Amino acid sequence: MEKNQILAEVQEIFREVLDNEEIVLANETNADDIEEWDSLTHIQLIVAIEKHFKIKFTSLEILSWKNVGEMIDCIKSKI
Amino acid sequence: MLFTSYRFLLFFTSLFVLYWIFGRKSVKVQNGLLLVFSYLFYGIAEWRMLPLLIVATIVFYWLGIKIDKSNNIHSRKIFTHIGVLLGIGVLLYFKYFNFFIESFAYFFDTIGIHTNIHTFNILMPLGVSYFTFKLISYVLEVERWKMEATKNFVDFAVYVSFFPTIMAGPIDRPNKFIPQLQSPRVFSIESGIDGGQQIIWGLFKKVLIADNLSPIIDGVWENMSNYSGSTLVFALFLYTIQMYADFSGYSDMAIGVSKLLGIRIAKNFNYPFFATNIKEFWQRWHISLTGWLTDYVFTPLHIRFRDLGNFGMILAIIINMVLVGMWHGANWTYAVFGLYQGLLFIPIILKGKMHKKQKLQTTILGLPKFVDICKMFGVVCLYAIGIILFRAENLGQSWEMIRGICNLSIFSLPQILTHKVQWLLSVFFILVITEWYNRDREYAIQPLSYSLKSIIPYILIDYILLFFVIFKGNVGANSFIYFQF
Amino acid sequence: MWAQIHLFIFSFDMKRFLIYAFIIVVPILTGIGIVNYVVDPAHVLNKQMQRFIADGIGQGYSITNLINQDERIFKRNVAEVYSKDTIDYLILGPSQIMTITSPVDSITVLNLGVSACRIQDYLAFYEICKEYGIHYVNVLVAIDPSLFNEEFVDVRWKSNSQYYYRFKNRKDEIKIVDDFEKLFSVSYFQEAIKSLQSSEPQMEPCYTKETENINSTYDCFGSLTYGETYREMAQSKTDSLASNELHGSFANYNSLSMSTQKDFELLFDSLRITGANIYIVESPYHPMLYDRLMESKGFCQAVEYIEQFAVTNNIRLCGTYNPSDAGLKNESFYDGAHMKKEIANEFLFRRVFHNNQDMINNFESALRE
Numbered sequence: 001m002e003k004n005q006i007l008a009e010v011q012e013i014f015r016e017v018l019d020n021e022e023i024v025l026a027n028e029t030n031a032d033d034i035e036e037w038d039s040l041t042h043i044q045l046i047v048a049i050e051k052h053f054k055i056k057f058t059s060l061e062i063l064s065w066k067n068v069g070e071m072i073d074c075i076k077s078k079i
Numbered sequence: 080m081l082f083t084s085y086r087f088l089l090f091f092t093s094l095f096v097l098y099w100i101f102g103r104k105s106v107k108v109q110n111g112l113l114l115v116f117s118y119l120f121y122g123i124a125e126w127r128m129l130p131l132l133i134v135a136t137i138v139f140y141w142l143g144i145k146i147d148k149s150n151n152i153h154s155r156k157i158f159t160h161i162g163v164l165l166g167i168g169v170l171l172y173f174k175y176f177n178f179f180i181e182s183f184a185y186f187f188d189t190i191g192i193h194t195n196i197h198t199f200n201i202l203m204p205l206g207v208s209y210f211t212f213k214l215i216s217y218v219l220e221v222e223r224w225k226m227e228a229t230k231n232f233v234d235f236a237v238y239v240s241f242f243p244t245i246m247a248g249p250i251d252r253p254n255k256f257i258p259q260l261q262s263p264r265v266f267s268i269e270s271g272i273d274g275g276q277q278i279i280w281g282l283f284k285k286v287l288i289a290d291n292l293s294p295i296i297d298g299v300w301e302n303m304s305n306y307s308g309s310t311l312v313f314a315l316f317l318y319t320i321q322m323y324a325d326f327s328g329y330s331d332m333a334i335g336v337s338k339l340l341g342i343r344i345a346k347n348f349n350y351p352f353f354a355t356n357i358k359e360f361w362q363r364w365h366i367s368l369t370g371w372l373t374d375y376v377f378t379p380l381h382i383r384f385r386d387l388g389n390f391g392m393i394l395a396i397i398i399n400m401v402l403v404g405m406w407h408g409a410n411w412t413y414a415v416f417g418l419y420q421g422l423l424f425i426p427i428i429l430k431g432k433m434h435k436k437q438k439l440q441t442t443i444l445g446l447p448k449f450v451d452i453c454k455m456f457g458v459v460c461l462y463a464i465g466i467i468l469f470r471a472e473n474l475g476q477s478w479e480m481i482r483g484i485c486n487l488s489i490f491s492l493p494q495i496l497t498h499k500v501q502w503l504l505s506v507f508f509i510l511v512i513t514e515w516y517n518r519d520r521e522y523a524i525q526p527l528s529y530s531l532k533s534i535i536p537y538i539l540i541d542y543i544l545l546f547f548v549i550f551k552g553n554v555g556a557n558s559f560i561y562f563q564f
Numbered sequence: 565m566w567a568q569i570h571l572f573i574f575s576f577d578m579k580r581f582l583i584y585a586f587i588i589v590v591p592i593l594t595g596i597g598i599v600n601y602v603v604d605p606a607h608v609l610n611k612q613m614q615r616f617i618a619d620g621i622g623q624g625y626s627i628t629n630l631i632n633q634d635e636r637i638f639k640r641n642v643a644e645v646y647s648k649d650t651i652d653y654l655i656l657g658p659s660q661i662m663t664i665t666s667p668v669d670s671i672t673v674l675n676l677g678v679s680a681c682r683i684q685d686y687l688a689f690y691e692i693c694k695e696y697g698i699h700y701v702n703v704l705v706a707i708d709p710s711l712f713n714e715e716f717v718d719v720r721w722k723s724n725s726q727y728y729y730r731f732k733n734r735k736d737e738i739k740i741v742d743d744f745e746k747l748f749s750v751s752y753f754q755e756a757i758k759s760l761q762s763s764e765p766q767m768e769p770c771y772t773k774e775t776e777n778i779n780s781t782y783d784c785f786g787s788l789t790y791g792e793t794y795r796e797m798a799q800s801k802t803d804s805l806a807s808n809e810l811h812g813s814f815a816n817y818n819s820l821s822m823s824t825q826k827d828f829e830l831l832f833d834s835l836r837i838t839g840a841n842i843y844i845v846e847s848p849y850h851p852m853l854y855d856r857l858m859e860s861k862g863f864c865q866a867v868e869y870i871e872q873f874a875v876t877n878n879i880r881l882c883g884t885y886n887p888s889d890a891g892l893k894n895e896s897f898y899d900g901a902h903m904k905k906e907i908a909n910e911f912l913f914r915r916v917f918h919n920n921q922d923m924i925n926n927f928e929s930a931l932r933e
Contacts, residue, residue, distance in 0.1 A: 039378050040434040047385050059382050060152070064223045085745050099578065271581035275588070297815075302808055534584065541588050549596060550757065554750045 001079055006072050013048045017041065027069030053079060080123055082278075082332045083286055083554070090120070091336065098340060099266055106263045113237045113260075113340070120242035121205070128204035135169065136239045139214045143228035143235070146221045155222055162218035166211045173203050178409030206245045208406060212371055213239055217253045219375060226254040234260045241344075243333040247326075249345040249367035256344065264341030269529050274338030276537060280524050281331025283544040286552035288510070289325035291503055292317050293553070295495055300470060303479055308489030311480055313496070315463040318470055320507055323351065326365070331522055345370075350518050352511065353447075355454035357423045357461060359437050361403075368406065372399055392428050397421035407469070412477060416468040423461060445516060506547070596753045600746075603756035605632045608723065608746060614641050617769055621645045621784045625771035628781040632759065633769060635678045636685065636723035640692055642786040646674060647696040653916075654698070654840070656689055657681050657706025660847035663905040664704075665787035667913045668926045674700070675786035680813065683711060683827040684721035684728045690834055691727040703835055704916065706845040708901075709857075709866035709885065710813035711828070714821035718813075722746070731834075789905060794898050806850035806900035817862025820869055832877060843916060844874045846883040847908070848890045853900035857885075882915035 011025040018036040031037045037045070046062055049055075049071075055078040065071045080087045094116045102109035122129050142162045149155045187193070217238075221228050229235040238257050244250070299306055299314040306314075330347035337344045345367045354360035361369050377399040384391030397418065404417020427433055439447050447455070471477040514523045524544075526537050600609065607613035613633070618641040620627055630638060653673040655664050658681040666673040676689045686705070693700065710716055721728065722745075746752060767779070775781060779791040789795075835842050846867075849857060857863045867885060874881040884890050896907045903911060917923035 035436070036434070038434060039373060040381075043378070043381050043385050044434070046382070059379055060156075060223070062382055063379070064225070066225075085748060266575065266578055266581070268577040268580050271577065272584055275581075275585060279588075305808070531580075538584070538587060542592075545588070545592055549592065549750050549753060552750065554754075 001076070003072055003076060006075050006079075007068070009052065010049060010068070010072065010075070013052060014045065017045050017048050025068050027072070028067050030067040049075065055079065080120060082329065082336070083282060090116070091339075095339060102263070103266075104263050106261070107233075109263060110233050110237055110260055113241065114233055117237065117240040117242040117245065121240060121245055124246065125205045127202065128207075131169075131204055132206075132210065132240060133236075135165075135210070135214060136236050137232075138165065139217060139239075140229070140232055140235045142218055143221050144230070146218060147228040159218050159222040163215050166215040166218075170207060170211045173207050175409045182411075206247075209248050209250055210239055210245060212250050212368075213253070216250075216371060216375065220252070220254050226257070229253075229257055231261075241337075241342075243336045244344060247329055247333070248365075249330055249333065249347040250371050251345050251367070256342075259342050266341060270338045270341060272526060272529055272534060272537075274335040276524055276526060276541070277331045277335030277338065277522050279335075279541050279544055280522050281328040281333075281335060283328070283548055284324040284331065284510070285328030286548050286554060287544075288503060288507060289321045289328060290553035291499065291551070292321040292324070295497075295500065296321060299495065300476075303476075303483050306483070306494055307491050308484040308486055309491050310493040310495055311484050312463075312489065313493035315466045316459070317495075317500070318466050319459060319463045323348070323364075324507075334521075346521065350514050352459055353439075353455060353515065353518060354458050355437055355439070355451055356427055356432070357420070357458055358427050358433060360458050360462065361400075361420070369403060372403055372406075376402055389428055392433065393425055396424045396428065400424070404469075410472075411474055412468045412471050415474065415477075416465050419465055419468065447515075593748055596750065597747050599756050600749065600752050603760060605755045605759040606634045606752070607632070608634050608637060613769065614638075617641055618645060620771040623771075624784050625773065626775065626781050626783040627769055628772050628774075628777040629767040629779050630769045630782065631767055631779060632755070634720075634723050636688075636720060638782070639676045639678055639689070639786055640724055642782075642784075643674070643676060643689070643692050643696055643698060645784070646698050648698070650699045650701070652701050654693065654700035654703045655706070656686050656703065657845065657847075658708045660708065660901055660903070661704070661706040661845060661908070661912070662788040663790070663902075663908050664912055665783065665905075665909060666785065667909060667917075668923075668930045670926070673785055673787070674698070675788070677706065677786075677788075678720075680718045680720065681706075681708070681711075682718055682721045683824045683831070685724070686831050687731045687827060687834075688721060688724035688727040690831060691731045692724065695727070695730075700838070700840050702841045702843065702916075703838075704843045704845050704912070705831075705835070706847055707870055708813070708847070709863045709870065710817065712820040712824045712866050712869070713813060713815075713817040713862055714819075714824070715816040716813045731830075790898065797898060799895060802850070802897055802899055803852060803894055806852040806894070806897065807856075814857065814860050814863060817860050817866075819862065820865055825869070828873075832873075832879065841880070843880045843882050844870065845912065846870070846881070846885050847901075848883070848885055848887040848892055848903065848911070850897040850900045851887045851892075851894060854885065854887055882918075883911065 007025060007027075011023065014023050014025060014034075014037075015021055018034070018041060020036060023034060031042070042062075046057065050057065053075055055075065057074065057078075061074055065074065080090060094112060098109055098112050102112060118129065118133075121132060139162060142158050146155050146158045146162075149158065217235075220226050229238075234257055237260055238251070238253055241251070241256075296314050296318050299310060303311065327348040334344055334346070347365060347367050349363040349366060351360055351363040354363050377395050380395035380398060381392060384395055387394070398421075400421035401414055401417035404413040404415070404420065407413045407416075424433075439451055442448060446452075467477050467480050468474075471480065510523070517523045517525070520527075524537065524540055526533060604610045614637060617627055617630075617633075617638065621642055622645045649672075651674045652671045653666075655661055655673060655675045655677055657677050659677065659679040662675065662677040662679070664673065664675055664677070676693075678685055772781065775783065775789050776795065777789075777791065780794075781789045781791070783789075832842065848854070871881060873879070887893070887896070890911060892903070892907070892911075896903055898904055902908075913927055914924070917927060
C-alpha cells in the first residue's frame with residue numbers, strides 16, 4: 001500500500017474517533033496541531049488503527065512517533 | 080533555605096548580580112554559576128546528601144550517552160532499564176524501606192508471628208522524590224528518541240540540581256529544560272517583572288493564607304475528640320485551601336525566581352478549583368507530578384491494556400492514582416487515598432468522557448453557570464473527603480476522623496469560625512474571584528503589558544499584597560507541606 | 565569589569581527592572597526597619613533597657629513586668645553581673661528548671677535557663693560564662709527530650725548567636741546577617757504593631773523586692789517566680805492544658821538529630837574541662853502529658869539516648885521524666901510540663917544533695933521556714 005493511501009485511511013480513522021469531520025492530516029501533523037488529540041485519545045486512535053490495518057505496534061514504537069509521518073512509516077513497515 | 084527568608088534574598092541577589100553582569104553572552108558563566116549556587120543551596124540544606132546527588136548525576140549523565148551511542152534497540156533498552164531501576168531503587172530505599180519493614184512486621188504480628196525486625200535510621204535526602212523523577216524521565220526521553228543525550232555535563236547537572244526546583248518541584252522535563260541552557264539567556268524587562276510579580280503572588284498565597292491556616296488546622300487534627308463533626312468537616316475544606324495556597328504559592332515563587340534568571344520551568348497548577356470533574360482536577364493540580372506519572376506510568380500501562388477497553392483504562396488509572404498517592408509518602412493512608420481518587424475516575428471512564436475538554440460558558444457577569452459552579456464545588460468536596468486519608472498519620476486516625484464526623488454533632492456551627500478564619504476565608508474568596516476572571520493568565524496578577532503606564536496598577540497591587548503579608552502574614556510557621564517528600 | 569557593570573546597570577531593560585524592584589522592596593524594608601527600631605517592643609535593638617535591668621540586678625533587686633523582653637538577652641545580662649565570681653551551682657536548660665533557686669543562703673545558684681532551650685542556647689551560655697570569667701563548682705544541665713527534634717525549629721537562640729558562633733569557631737560576620745534579620749524581621753514588626761495598638765499602658769520592667777507579683781518575676785540570680793495567673797490556676801485548667809498539649813516541640817519526632825547529638829557531646833566535653841561537677845537533670849512531666857509523650861517515638865529514643873549518655877560518660881543523672889517515679893501527682897504542676905516552684909526546688913535539690921547530709925539538713929530547715 002502506498003503512503004498516500006495509508007495517510008488517507010488514517011485521516012478517516014482520526015475523523016471518526018475524534019468525532020471531527022474537518023481534520024486534515026499531513027506528514028508533519030502532530031498532537032499540538034489537533035485539539036482533540038491528547039495522550040488519552042492517542043490510545044483510542046492506536047486501537048482503531050491496529051484493528052483497521054490488522055497490525056500490532058510495540059509500546060516503544062507508539063511512544064516514539066513525533067508526527068503523523070513517522071506513524072505512517074511504521075504502519076507501512078508492518079503491512 | 081526557605082524562599083521566604085532573608086537568607087534566600089541575600090543568596091539570590093548575589094546570584095542575580097553575578098549572573099547578569101558576568102554571564103551576559105556567556106553560556107559557560109551562566110550555567111556554571113547556576114550549578115555552583117544550586118550545589119551551595121542543596122549543601123546548606125543537607126550537605127551529607129550532596130555526594131548522592133552528584134554521584135546520581137554522573138551515573139545518569141553516563142547512561143544517557145550510552146543510550147544514544149547504542150547501535151541497537153536491545154542495548155538501548157538495557158541502559159534505560161538500568162537507569163529506571165536505579166532511580167526507583169534509590170527512591171524506594173530512602174523513602175520506603177522502613178515502611179516495607181514495618182508493614183511486614185505488622186503483617187506477621189497480626190498472624191501471630193513475632194518478628195524482631197528493627198527499622199533502620201535512614202536519612203531521607205531532601206528532594207529525593209523530585210530529582211529521581213527528573214533522572215528517570217531523562218533516560219526515558221532519550222530512549223524514546225525525544226531528545227539527544229546531553230554531552231555537556233554542566234548543563235545536565237544544572238537540570239538535575241536546579242535550586243528553585245530541587246526541594247519541592249515543579250518536576251521539569253529534560254527536553255523542555257536542557258535546551259534553554261544551551262544558549263545564553265538575555266535579560267528582558269518582561270521576564271523580569273513577570274518573575275517579580277509571580278514571586279510576590281506566591282509569597283502572598285503562602286505566607287498570608289497557607290501559613291495562617293496551618294496552626295488552626297493542626298490544632299483540630301491533634302485534638303479531634305474536642306471538636307464537633309461540623310468542625311472536622313470544615314477543617315477538611317480549610318486544609319484543601321491551605322494545600323493549594325501553600326504549594327501553588329511555593330511553585331509560583333520557584334517559577335518567578337527562574338524567570339528572573341531567564342529560564343522557563345514547568346507549570347504546576349492551573350486553577351484546580353475550576354475543574355468540573357475529577358479528571359480535570361488532576362490535570363490542574365500538581366501538574367508536573369501527574370503529568371510525569373501520566374506519561375511514564377499511565378500511558379504505557381494504557382497502551383499495554385489497550386485491548387481491554389474501558390476495563391483496561393480503569394485498571395491503568397487506578398494503578399496510576401495509587402502511585403500518585405504513594406509518591407507523597409510511605410504510609411498506607413497515601414495508598415488508600417490514591418485508590419480512592421482512582422475509583423472516582425470510573426464514572427467518567429464509563430461515560431466515555433475521559434478525553435472531553437472542558438468548555439465553560441459564562442453568564443452575563445462573566446461568571447460560570449450555576450450548574451458548573453455546583454460541579455466545581457462537588458469536585459472540591461470529593462477532594463476534601465480524600466484529605467481524611469491524606470492528612471492522617473495512619474489509617475487509625477482516618478477512622479477516628481470519620482467517626483468524629485458521622486454523628487449528630489455535624490449539625491452545628493464549626494467551632495473554629497473565629498474572626499481570623501472569617502477574614503482568611505474572605506481573602507480566599509476574593510482570590511478565587513480574581514483567579515476566575517484572570518484564568519487565561521499563568522497566575523492571577525500577571526501583567527498583560529509591561530509599559531510604564533500599565534505596570535503602575537500592578538505595583539499598587541503588590542503594595543497591597545505585601546502589606547497584608549507583613550501585617551498579617553504568619554512568618555513563624557515553618558511547616559511547608561511538600562518539603563518532606 | 566567596570567565596563568561590564570556599566571553595561572549591566574545601564575542596559576535599558578535591567579535599568580527599568582531595578583527601578584521596579586527598588587520601588588517595591590526598599591520602602592517596605594525601610595518601613596519595617598524603622599518601626600522595629602523605634603518601637604523595639606522587646607528592647608533588643610536599643611540597649612537602654614538592658615542597662616537598666618542589669619543595674620537593678622547588680623544592686624540585688626528582682627525584676628518584674630519583663631513581658632516583652634528577650635529572655636536570652638536578659639539571662640545574658642544577669643550573667644554579666646557575676647563576671648569573675650565563683651558560683652556554687654550553674655543551671656542551664658529549658659523552662660522546666662527556670663524556677664530553681666538557691667535552697668539555702670550559703671549557696672549561690674545562677675539560673676541561666678531559657679524557654680525552649682535549644683542546643684545552641686546551652687553552648688551560647690557556656691561561652692558567655694567563659695567569656696565573663698564566671699567560675700562554677702557544679703553545673704546542672706536540665707535536658708528536655710525534645711532537644712533532639714530536628715522538626716522543632718525555634719530561632720530565639722539567635723539573640724545570643726555570636727556566642728554560639730564563637731564556640732563553634734565560626735566567623736562573627738554571620739552575626740551581621742542575624743542582626744539584619746532581627747532589624748527587618750517581619751514577626752518582630754508584627755509585635756511592634758501589636759504593642760502600638762494595645763490600649764493598655766505599656767508595662768515596663770521594674771525593680772522589686774517582692775518575689776510574688778502580678779507578672780512573672782526574676783530574682784537577681786535569674787530564678788523565675790510565675791505571675792498570678794499561673795500561681796493561682798485552677799487544677800482543672802492545669803489538667804486540661806496537660807491533656808491537650810502535645811507540645812509543638814514533639815511534633816513529627818521520629819528520630820534524633822545527629823548534628824544536635826554532636827553539639828551535645830561537645831557541650832559536655834567543654835563542661836568537663838572546666839572541672840565542675842556535672843549533673844544531668846530530668847524534669848518530670850504532668851502525668852496526663854507523660855502518658856501521651858510515651859507514645860512518641862522520638863521522646864522514647866531521646867530519653868534512652870540521654871540516660872545512656874550519662875552512664876557512658878559517668879555523669880550523675882538526677883531526676884526522671886516520669887512523674888509517678890518521682891511521687892508527683894497532677895497537683896504538683898502548673899501545666900503539662902512545669903512543676904510548681906516549691907516542688908521543683910525540693911525535687912531537684914534533694915536529689916543533688918542526696919549524698920550530703922549536712923546540706924539536706926540545712927535545706928530542710930530552710931524549707932520549714
